[in-house]
Amino acid sequence: MPITFVLMGDRRPGMTTIKTTCSRCGDIHLTPDDVALELRPDGREGDYRFTCPSCTFQQRRPANSRVVSVLLATGVHFEVVNPITEMEIEAFAAALETEPDPLRLLAG
Numbered sequence: 001m002p003i004t005f006v007l008m009g010d011r012r013p014g015m016t017t018i019k020t021t022c023s024r025c026g027d028i029h030l031t032p033d034d035v036a037l038e039l040r041p042d043g044r045e046g047d048y049r050f051t052c053p054s055c056t057f058q059q060r061r062p063a064n065s066r067v068v069s070v071l072l073a074t075g076v077h078f079e080v081v082n083p084i085t086e087m088e089i090e091a092f093a094a095a096l097e098t099e100p101d102p103l104r105l106l107a108g
C-alpha cells in the first residue's frame with residue numbers, strides 16, 4: 001500500500017492535522033500528539049507509530065527522510081533508537097583486535 005502523507009492546516013492556531021491511512025479504516029486524521037517517531041541514529045529515517053483514533057489499532061510505518069522532516073516540523077515526539085548496543089560494539093571491536101583479517105568478519 002502506498003504511503004500517503006499529507007499535512008493539512010487547521011483553523012486552530014498552532015495545530016496541525018496529519019492525514020494518513022489506517023489499514024482498517026482508510027483515511028484518518030491525526031494530531032502530532034497521536035504520533036511517535038523513532039529515528040535511526042543518523043536521524044534521517046526511521047519509523048513512526050500511531051494509534052488510529054477510530055479503531056484504536058496501533059500501526060507502525062516506515063518513515064523516509066521526507067516523512068521524518070515533515071513529522072519533526074509538526075512537533076511530534078521522537079526518540080532515537082540505536083539498533084546496536086554498546087556491548088555489541090565492544091564485542092565487535094574486541095573481535096576486530098583478535099581477527100587477523102577484519103574484512104572476514106564483515107563477510108559474515
Ligand SMILES: [Zn+2]
Binds near residue numbers: 022025026056
Ligand atoms: Zn482505524
